[in-house]
Amino acid sequence: xxxxxxxxxxxxxPSTPARVGLGVGVLWFSVLALLPLVAVVVETSSAGxxxxxxxxxxxxxxxxxxxxxxxxxxxxxxxVVMGTLIAWVLVRDPFPGRRAVEVLIDIPFALPxxxxxxxxxxxYGPGSPLGIDVAATEAAVTLALxxxxxxxxxxxxxxxxxxxxxxxxxxAASLGASPLTxxxxxxxxxxxxxxxxxxxxxxxxxxxxxGALVLLSGNLPMRTEVASVRILSYLESGDQTSAAAVAxxxxxxxxxxxxxxxxxxxxxxxxx
Amino acid sequence: MSIEVxxxxxxxxxxxxxxxxSVSLPTxxxxxxxxxxxxxxxxxxxxIAGLEDADAGTVEIEGRDATRLPxxxxxxxxxxxxxxxxxxxxxxxxxxFGLEIRKVAKEEVRARVDELLRLxxxxxxxxRRPSQLSGGQRQxxxxxxxxxxxxxxxxxxxxxxxxxxxxxKELREWLRHLHDEFPxxxxxxxxxxxxxxxxxxxxVVINAGRVEQxxxxxxxxxxxxxxxxxxxxxxxxxxxxxxxxxHDVELVAPGHGTGGRVARIxxxxxxxxxxxxxxxxxxxxxxxxxxxRARGIAVGEQxxxxxxxxxxxxxxxxxxxxxxxxxx
Numbered sequence: 001x002x003x004x005x006x007x008x009x010x011x012x013x014p015s016t017p018a019r020v021g022l023g024v025g026v027l028w029f030s031v032l033a034l035l036p037l038v039a040v041v042v043e044t045s046s047a048g049x050x051x052x053x054x055x056x057x058x059x060x061x062x063x064x065x066x067x068x069x070x071x072x073x074x075x076x077x078x079x080v081v082m083g084t085l086i087a088w089v090l091v092r093d094p095f096p097g098r099r100a101v102e103v104l105i106d107i108p109f110a111l112p113x114x115x116x117x118x119x120x121x122x123x124y125g126p127g128s129p130l131g132i133d134v135a136a137t138e139a140a141v142t143l144a145l146x147x148x149x150x151x152x153x154x155x156x157x158x159x160x161x162x163x164x165x166x167x168x169x170x171x172a173a174s175l176g177a178s179p180l181t182x183x184x185x186x187x188x189x190x191x192x193x194x195x196x197x198x199x200x201x202x203x204x205x206x207x208x209x210x211g212a213l214v215l216l217s218g219n220l221p222m223r224t225e226v227a228s229v230r231i232l233s234y235l236e237s238g239d240q241t242s243a244a245a246v247a248x249x250x251x252x253x254x255x256x257x258x259x260x261x262x263x264x265x266x267x268x269x270x271x272x
Numbered sequence: 273m274s275i276e277v278x279x280x281x282x283x284x285x286x287x288x289x290x291x292x293x294s295v296s297l298p299t300x301x302x303x304x305x306x307x308x309x310x311x312x313x314x315x316x317x318x319x320i321a322g323l324e325d326a327d328a329g330t331v332e333i334e335g336r337d338a339t340r341l342p343x344x345x346x347x348x349x350x351x352x353x354x355x356x357x358x359x360x361x362x363x364x365x366x367x368x369f370g371l372e373i374r375k376v377a378k379e380e381v382r383a384r385v386d387e388l389l390r391l392x393x394x395x396x397x398x399x400r401r402p403s404q405l406s407g408g409q410r411q412x413x414x415x416x417x418x419x420x421x422x423x424x425x426x427x428x429x430x431x432x433x434x435x436x437x438x439x440x441k442e443l444r445e446w447l448r449h450l451h452d453e454f455p456x457x458x459x460x461x462x463x464x465x466x467x468x469x470x471x472x473x474x475x476v477v478i479n480a481g482r483v484e485q486x487x488x489x490x491x492x493x494x495x496x497x498x499x500x501x502x503x504x505x506x507x508x509x510x511x512x513x514x515x516x517x518x519h520d521v522e523l524v525a526p527g528h529g530t531g532g533r534v535a536r537i538x539x540x541x542x543x544x545x546x547x548x549x550x551x552x553x554x555x556x557x558x559x560x561x562x563x564x565r566a567r568g569i570a571v572g573e574q575x576x577x578x579x580x581x582x583x584x585x586x587x588x589x590x591x592x593x594x595x596x597x598x599x600x
Contacts, residue, residue: 173343
């Protein structure tokens with residue numbers, strides 16, 4: 001009898017090592033992530049709802065927020081397509097130099113963002129050796145964001161694609177499915193959660209990017225100034241509460257996007 | 273002839289998977305492609321299905337040249353060793369897939385899916401995900417999915433290879449019954465000679481990219497064309513320079529056979545295996561338990577052995593064939 005009852009009890013109450021693990025995990029997460037987030041929200045609330053609204057509707061701040069969110073959305077959309085494509089090529093079409101590309105993909109991860117900013121400035125700024133000068137334009141923001149968010153979708157989709165069974169696609173083919181149908185009904189649903197996860201990471205990163213774009217974008221108010229730069233200028237003028245208000249809004253947008261992408265990913269799986 | 277394969281060759285790099293293979297598989301039969309791993313049997317099956325292109329030769333299905341047809345247009349049902357389930361779809365959706373692609377009316381799809389799920393005994397699992405099924409159930413689902421589109425031939429690639437022994441036995445009996453009930457031309461690949469002998473109407477023995485022999489299970493077992501076929505289809509031993517079956521060797525009265533000494537006696541269930549050392553080497557024979565008990569036999573005893581009347585034998589090829597003998 002005890003032998004039968006034991007597993008059931010185990011499921012209700014985790015073993016001691018598991019409890020210790022859970023405890024450490026929660027503590028770690030709280031100190032590193034939850035506490036600072038709460039602090040930001042508390043700081044925001046000190047000015048009240050009216051203060052929050054006043055900050056984010058301020059013309060310059062609103063413009064920065066609008067630019068940041070639209071750029072993040074656009075860049076994420078591009079990454080969904082290009083990232084999946086690159087992952088596909090890396091997994092399915094082995095070509096000479098594939099290993100080199102594998103390493104290069106991670107460079108935006110590895111490079112300190114301010115160094116990335118410098119590189120972009122010297123390549124696409126005034127005095128560009130390529131003759132392309134996008135400094136102090138919206139294109140500079142787009143370019144910098146594309147650069148730093150490139151690896152996310154590639155790296156989340158790649159392992160899932162590599163694990164995808166060739167048998168499954170062949171089974172669909174022998175049942176009469178055209179390559180397009182196989183892509184739509186078999187491959188896409190299998191990749192959707194990974195694409196969504198990569199898109200969420202890419203979107204969150206684009207919302208918060210500072211170093212890579214600060215040099216090239218010129219930070220022109222109402223034109224190329226992004227939210228993170230706006231936060232810094234609030235802080236520099238000693239207005240912590242307004243800085244926190246912008247941060248809180250970015251946080252909310254980020255959370256919303258992550259939840260939405262998760263739901264889209266799941267829906268795509270179900271639909272297949 | 274339902275499937276006509278003519279002079280098909282296939283090379284992977286410098287490895288000859290198939291070397292000028294020709295076989296005809298009759299309509300409505302259950303045929304086994306039998307042979308050791310890497311012998312080319314799966315490649316042949318995949319070429320028939322259009323999942324692989326032949327380097328040379330032609331494939332005809334139901335009188336139509338299919339050599340250049342893509343897999344989609346061959347009307348072939350294919351079952352994979354590892355199920356190839358569509359993981360994100362329910363069991364019913366998996367089975368319906370081929371019909372939905374053909375834009376069959378919804379009502380008709382539902383009726384056909386119900387019918388097939390009943391046939392494979394999965395009707396209560398229609399809304400489950402493949403991951404919630406056991407291996408045997410998943411393979412039955414894959415079979416239902418392949419049968420849903422009413423294929424002109426059904427091809428199974430080591431269909432029971434990933435299942436444990438008990439389920440494998442059940443499923444192959446079930447496949448035999450299914451085929452008796454719905455005689456669609458079926459070809460399955462296996463490296464298990466017992467599976468082939470038990471299930472198939474006809475066996476094609478394939479080794480090293482070539483067809484060794486084609487025939488009914490009985491004719492292959494009783495009249496093997498080569499030492500390879502003989503040793504692949506069942507246990508073998510040697511006696512006086514010939515390859516023979518251990519159950520065709522008997523103990524005879526002094527003066528009537530080849531003399532030797534009993535080196536070892538092993539009893540496995542109802543069967544007693546006796547290893548006899550003769551001047552020429554080693555001869556194994558099997559007795560039933562009661563026969564061994566009635567005669568009385570002991571290690572070290574001097575005995576004489578001979579073939580029973582009508583026994584199958586082929587010339588022993590020497591050291592080369594020994595390596596090919598299945599370990600048993």
